[in-house]
Ligand SMILES: Cc1cc2nc3c(=O)[nH]c(=O)nc-3n(C[C@H](O)[C@H](O)[C@H](O)COP(=O)(O)OP(=O)(O)OC[C@H]3O[C@@H](n4cnc5c(N)ncnc54)[C@H](O)[C@@H]3O)c2cc1C
């Protein structure tokens with residue numbers, strides 16, 4: 162790990178001020194992704210601003226019947242909160258499908274949103290990677306691509322986005338609340354928070370400027386319906402998704418669906434949602450019409466249809 | 480522009496930036512952007528004081544900020560019961576209990592634990608006064624080489640507390656109803672602890688005994 166200076170912030174505004182004062186500063190929350198990357202010197206912040214003491218660790222009802230989840234709420238607490246298990250069971254299920262008990266005890270709402278790809282080439286500093294070292298190329302293109310994206314990719318990067326929680330947040334149409342450098346707040350639909358790699362370098366990742374602080378994730382009023390998260394992976398627990406499906410299915414067959422493991426961000430569209438009453442194949446035909454799979458990850462398209470098919474059967478049965 | 484697109488800055492530039500911290504509106508001052516990275520300056524460690532309680536005893540340390548909680552416990556307090564396996568949060572050998580919760584001590588910095596109460600395998604029980612989970616692991620032979628055992632035991636203790644508190648898991652049928660004690664629940668919840676010898680069935684026997692369920 163490269164040396165770095167460290168300080169604890171005492172409030173959200175204090176955190177933003179402290180980070181702004183030190184070039185190369187980064188916030189640290191649970192640390193479960195950032196420290197991993199710092200040990201490998203993939204992330205090399207010169208300064209860490211610890212945000213664990215700034216509050217933002219509560220879950221509150223909003224005026225319009227939704228829920229405001231503080232950025233520092235731990236994944237375990239979010240998945241266990243009564244308002245979440247009752248109103249947004251999809252979120253609860255997605256969170257506990259990810260990582261391990263120990264990691265979820267540390268991982269925070271904002272840290273989870275901001276976790277970086279698990280592309281093996283991103284982690285291997287001996288190989289080119291545009292995400293890690295812009296302009297060096299992408300070792301995954303023409304490499305081992307079984308776990309990579311089948312859609313939303315560019316010539317610069319084909320990695321998949323790893324978070325389970327975020328797939329649920331996309332299906333639930335959540336909003337991200339951000340404190341800007343001037344300490345005013347802006348909000349962004351979570352669907353716009355995650356960026357596709359695109360054709361420019363460095364590749365797109367998050368719509369967050371350096372030094373901006375995520376303060377909360379806001380959920381709209383509960384929408385009811387059957388809420389299911391189905392994750393397919395290489396082992397039964399403690400592995401990232403090959404394909405995951407977050408679905409909210411209403412009694413009349415309408416609803417929302419988002420896929421994980423298939424793209425550089427959770428993958429969904431209004432047109433695909435509109436196809437839900439016509440079944441799984443209608444949805445994935447719409448959603449993956451522009452897919453560009455490799456021979457190695459072609460299976461994800463079949464798996465996506467079948468996983469959604471299984472979810473729709475479960476939604477009828479449960 | 481997104482957060483990972485910032486230019487790499489040198490340690491020297493950080494010191495300069497720190498001194499002129501009045502300019503809070505510009506995240507990266509122009510002077511810092513232009514500064515050439517200095518490898519010499521970049522290798523100077525930062526030392527910081529931290530104080531926390533380990534197994535009931537207050538520990539005051541001055542550490543390189545890079546020191547993980549795991550390394551602080553093993554190398555600075557000589558509590559070597561907590562093990563280093565992967566050092567990446569993947570194996571669970573480093574599991575300790577902080578303020579009542581099990582965590583991976585390898586993926587957290589020691590300086591982030593000011594004032595915290597930490598329990599390691601040495602604090603759970605001692606020879607002649609074993610924690611029920613330690614006794615159950617012995618009785619059921621819940622190990623072979625023993626390297627993952629301290630992490631398994633700390634994790635199991637934390638895990639049962641979570642189960643009791645109603646924290647849902649991936650195998651909980653309805654998170655709103657909450658979990659019931661079952662072998663499926665304890666197996667799923669222990670997936671963050673890898674045992675390369677494959678002593679899983681005996682580990683589950685030990686946990687089941689302490690939890691009071693049949694495995
Ligand atoms: C072995 C292993 C297995 C895993 N498996 C899964 C899995 O199956 N599914 C899954 O979804 N996840 C998985 N994870 C990832 C885990 O969920 C993330 O590491 C965790 O959610 C990150 O949260 P954190 O609070 O620890 O983030 P940190 O490591 O503290 O931070 C991550 C990033 O977010 C930034 N950040 C943090 N808080 C803020 C804020 N308030 N504002 C702005 N920026 C902020 C940091 O600067 C950093 O860039 C796994 C991790 C490990 C180590």
Ligand code: SF4
Nearest residue numbers: 280290299318319320
């Ligand atoms: S897919 Fe993206 S993260 Fe992986 S090597 Fe290519 S550029 Fe890097």
